[in-house]
Amino acid sequence: EVQLLESGGGLVQPGGSLRLSCAASGFTFSNYAMSWVRQAPGKGLEWVSAISGSGGFTYYADSVKGRFTISRDNSKNTLLYLQMNSLRAEDTAVYYCAKGGANYYDSSTFWSLDWGQGTMVTVSS
Amino acid sequence: SYELTQPPSVSVSPGQTASITCSGDKLGHKFACWYQQKPGQSPVLVIYQDTKRPSGIPERFSGSNSGNTATLTISGTQAMDEADYYCQAWDSSTPVVFGGGTKLTVL
Numbered sequence: 001e002v003q004l005l006e007s008g009g010g011l012v013q014p015g016g017s018l019r020l021s022c023a024a025s026g027f028t029f030s031n032y033a034m035s036w037v038r039q040a041p042g043k044g045l046e047w048v049s050a051i052s053g054s055g056g057f058t059y060y061a062d063s064v065k066g067r068f069t070i071s072r073d074n075s076k077n078t079l080l081y082l083q084m085n086s087l088r089a090e091d092t093a094v095y096y097c098a099k100g101g102a103n104y105y106d107s108s109t110f111w112s113l114d115w116g117q118g119t120m121v122t123v124s125s
Numbered sequence: 126s127y128e129l130t131q132p133p134s135v136s137v138s139p140g141q142t143a144s145i146t147c148s149g150d151k152l153g154h155k156f157a158c159w160y161q162q163k164p165g166q167s168p169v170l171v172i173y174q175d176t177k178r179p180s181g182i183p184e185r186f187s188g189s190n191s192g193n194t195a196t197l198t199i200s201g202t203q204a205m206d207e208a209d210y211y212c213q214a215w216d217s218s219t220p221v222v223f224g225g226g227t228k229l230t231v232l
Contacts, residue, residue, distance in 0.1 A: 035221075037168075044226040045160070045168065045211050047219075059220055062126065096167060107215040111158040111173040118167060 009119030022097030033100030127216035147212030
C-alpha cells in the first residue's frame with residue numbers, strides 16, 4: 001500500500017523559511033516523479049512543484065519560482081522535500097505531496113494517483 | 126500562462142447524469158485528468174489521460190476531451206458523488222495547471 005506522510009508544516013513569519021518533508025513507502029520511490037500541490041483555506045488546488053524520479057529534472061509554478069526548492073532523497077530515506085524561503089501570506093495553505101504516474105514528469109504522466117494527507121503552513125506575523 | 130476554466134457549481138438529481146466541463150485553449154490536444162475532493166479529505170484521481178479510470182473508481186465516472194473542452198461525466202449520480210471536482214492539464218508554459226474547481230451538488 002502506498003503511503004505518503006507529510007511533515008514540517010507550522011506557523012512562520014513573513015519572510016521566513018520552512019522545509020516540508022514527505023515520507024514515502026509502499027512503492028519503489030526512485031521509479032516515480034513526485035509533486036507538491038497546495039490548497040489555501042477555502043480555495044482550489046494549486047500545483048506547486050514536481051521532480052523526476054532521478055531528481056535530475058525539477059519544475060516550478062511561477063508563483064514559487066526562485067523561492068521554493070524541491071528535492072528528494074532516493075537512498076535509504078525515500079524522502080521528498082520542499083524548501084520554502086521568503087514566505088508570504090499567500091503561501092498559507094495545506095501542502096500535499098503526490099506520486100506521479102511514472103519516473104519522468106511530462107504531458108502524459110503528470111497526474112497523481114496517490115496523495116498524502118497534507119501539512120498546514122501558516123504564514124503570519 | 127495557461128488557464129483552465131470550470132463552472133463554479135453544477136447541480137444534479139440523484140440517478141441523473143452530471144457533466145462537468147473544463148475549458149482551455151486547444152485542451153483537446155493535451156491530456157486532461159480529473160480529481161474528486163470531499164470536505165476535509167485529500168483529492169482522489171477519478172480520470173487520467175482523458176478517459177482512463179484508476180482501479181477502484183466506479184464505471185459511472187467517464188471522461189472525454191476534444192477541441193477546447195474536457196468533460197467529466199457521472200452517470201447515475203449518487204449522493205456520495207457530491208464533492209468538488211478539479212480538472213488538471215499539462216502545458217509547456219506552466220507546466221501543470223488546475224482548473225478552479227466545480228462544486229457538484231446532488232439534490
